[in-house]
Amino acid sequence: MKSSLDTGNVLKNLPRDLASELVTVLAQNRHVRIERIVSSGHTTPPDEWYDQVEDEWVLVIAGRALLRFEDPSEEIRLEPGDHVLIPRHRKHRVGWTSETEPTVWLAVFFPP
Template sequence: MPKPSAANLFSELPASLAAELVNVLVETPTIRIERIVSTGQCSEPGFWYDQEQSEWVIVLKGEAQLCFADGTPAKTLCPGDHLVIPAHQKHRIEWTSASEPTVWLAVFFPA
């Protein structure tokens, strides 16, 4: 059995990045928890995430906007805002804050 470990989600936040930083915090056969750090990144034009798993995501710091291909209204997320993105709901990151790191916590789970 693994031993307990502790870390801080806000430690070692870079001021700028060439690409989003994704750290897998926990992974089992059915669940994955990631810390994602964005510093102004967004999805490439025309790119849509289309994931096999559902995703619960919360913004802990910074801001971001998610858009959806099915016409669901765009969601601007501020610290504490969270939502569930069902499996195969195509979505994209329209923008993330360029003035401070945006820290996300994402939990992926079976549809």
């Protein structure tokens, strides 16, 4: 019996050979946005930083990644199950993601 609810599996049908990260909005309203992000060896360009107006909670579900932060300078390595809360305007970038397997992130964006 098919459910009337919006269901899915964030680990199914993962794309391969992506030219850039794939971002899929799973749910959102005016207060929160939940995204699945799939990376495969992707990084943030060397001279770019994310500087968001929202707080972001991110969880690595599969694969591995390194996040770099500015001011203060910091690096966090993430493996499956690891998560971090990134306060708004904390400049950060993706240093690397797994190349041998997709890195699957669950990101939740919300106002501070």
